[in-house]
Amino acid sequence: DMYKICVIEGDGIGREVVPATVNVLKATGVDFEFVHAEAGDEVFEKTGVALPEETINTAKECDAVLFGAAGETAADVIVKLRKILNTYANVRPVKAYKGINCLKDNIDYVIVRENTEGLYKGIEAEITDGVYTATRVITREACEKIFKFAFEMAKDRKKQGKEGKVTCTHKANVLKLSDGAFKSIFYEVAKNYPEIKTNDFYIDAMNMYAVLRPETFDVVVTSNLFGDILSDGAAGTVGGLGMAPSANIGDEYGLFEPVHGSAPDIAGKGIANPTATILTGVLMLRYLGENKAADRVEKALEEVLENKLTTPDLGGTLTTFEMAEEVAKRV
Ligand code: NAI
Ligand code: MG
Numbered sequence: 037d038m039y040k041i042c043v044i045e046g047d048g049i050g051r052e053v054v055p056a057t058v059n060v061l062k063a064t065g066v067d068f069e070f071v072h073a074e075a076g077d078e079v080f081e082k083t084g085v086a087l088p089e090e091t092i093n094t095a096k097e098c099d100a101v102l103f104g105a106a107g108e109t110a111a112d113v114i115v116k117l118r119k120i121l122n123t124y125a126n127v128r129p130v131k132a133y134k135g136i137n138c139l140k141d142n143i144d145y146v147i148v149r150e151n152t153e154g155l156y157k158g159i160e161a162e163i164t165d166g167v168y169t170a171t172r173v174i175t176r177e178a179c180e181k182i183f184k185f186a187f188e189m190a191k192d193r194k195k196q197g198k199e200g201k202v203t204c205t206h207k208a209n210v211l212k213l214s215d216g217a218f219k220s221i222f223y224e225v226a227k228n229y230p231e232i233k234t235n236d237f238y239i240d241a242m243n244m245y246a247v248l249r250p251e252t253f254d255v256v257v258t259s260n261l262f263g264d265i266l267s268d269g270a271a272g273t274v275g276g277l278g279m280a281p282s283a284n285i286g287d288e289y290g291l292f293e294p295v296h297g298s299a300p301d302i303a304g305k306g307i308a309n310p311t312a313t314i315l316t317g318v319l320m321l322r323y324l325g326e327n328k329a330a331d332r333v334e335k336a337l338e339e340v341l342e343n344k345l346t347t348p349d350l351g352g353t354l355t356t357f358e359m360a361e362e363v364a365k366r367v
Contacts, residue, residue: 050104
């Protein structure tokens, strides 16, 4: 198969970590055609538009999108692109790699965050002078979709030897109606997956468990705001932003991006850690069904991390491209 990939480097270190990752993807021998498209601060300064129509069209024509980072225009670029492509599931693996300073060495779970509604629906108002509201939207339709997605993921992971468990996290004791529904729809959907274990925790307790016993989770599913907060904390337990990949998945499109931003403080110095973007490439390979190539990239990266052939933030002395080259060599 030949895959067309829409590559959006964007701003700052996006221009370093994305091309470095494209080199690694080329080394897999998978037949890719990379189609470059522009978005972010630089194109905004040139044209007054942060996310050009042409980029949206290219993204829609391709089999997947690999995105680096935008700077100050991030909301108008990546948040907008997620909406346009209707990627309702935000997938964030939380995995401890050897050689990285992690809370525990056996952490390996995935946070699945609902990406379209909840408190981020964007319905805010000043109802009277000095009184502001934000409306939290939970729909049965979006719940069913995200839970089905989480259970399918647990099924796949079980085949690869993982526990086969989905943990739902919510605040149904306080948000009785909206999260009451969220929790009960979770257990409704669970009935279709008798082979998958289930449990649920309140989000505040979940946050503590993510620190005290992160090794007990397999797939964790939650609503938009809770997932945003939980996943950044969880990334902190496995080495932080330089290590955190993500995927935005919908029924038609897949949009893949490292969690970090454009990092203007280190941009242009060649020291950005490419790991998050390389792991994002691994997620993209799996989405395309190229599991063998994904395994090879992940193994190669593991070797490189263990041998400290890394950028300075991980204790090594290599540049972004040199580190990616060490990975590509081993692929
Ligand atoms: P940031 O993620 O760009 O950087 C935070 C800190 O982590 C910085 O000290 C940076 O040097 C470090 N860092 C990030 N990625 C790294 C990597 N791969 N290797 C080594 N160190 C790394 O977040 P910040 O500073 O809050 O935002 C900077 C710009 O990025 C802003 O303009 C913001 O709007 C944008 N942004 C864009 C995002 C996106 O496009 N998805 C997400 C977050 C922020
Ligand atoms: Mg966030």
